[in-house]
Amino acid sequence: MRLKALREEVLEANLELVRRGLVLYTFGNVSGIDRDEGLVAIKPSGVPYEALTPEQIVISDLEGTIVDGTLRPSSDLATHLELYKHFPTIGGVAHTHSEFATAWAQAETPIPCYGTTHADSFHGAIPVTERLTASEIAGDYERETGVAIRRTFSKIDPDAIPAVLVAGHAPFCWGPSAAEAAHNAVILEYVARMACHTLTINAESRPLARELHDKHFLRKHGRNAYYGQVKTQ
């Protein structure tokens, strides 16, 4: 029963990327994890979003063995698994090739925080990975992509900056659930677009002051958050 709910949430999170204009054709994939069972639900590879059903969502263990589902999982499964193994608090991962975030990834340039919209969701610039080496590309490429991401976060809290730009590729985002990972992917695309516009208007634009950045992130996240309504559970 729990797997059924996870499959439905993962399907819904994948469809959210389509509704928000973040994916073309079959690009992109969202997964979610059941930490108690150690099982990951992920979009199948190459199935059009409009045809997706909950039963087609593939269930894998953390080693990549398919335990339920008849279709092949997204080819990026190994990247997702690497993130679940090394970022123990995350519950969902979203990968897109959304236009502006991907442009920053191709430029291999971190997205500076130019305003409170960015600071509300990301406590710092969105980092870029190192390029993968030729042997990493020739080897277990998708897992190595995950390794490059976690290397980028060796000194960054993945809960504070739930997104990364993979150099020459595209963004990966995560969050406490599949739905929140997809939400972060949507916000990332929005701040990536606005950062681009900001630099077009003024190429000398300065990042937000640290005090204002901290204020906006910390009023929404962490122990002293006070934004929104009090949660009843």
Ligand SMILES: [Zn+2]
């Ligand atoms: Zn990709």
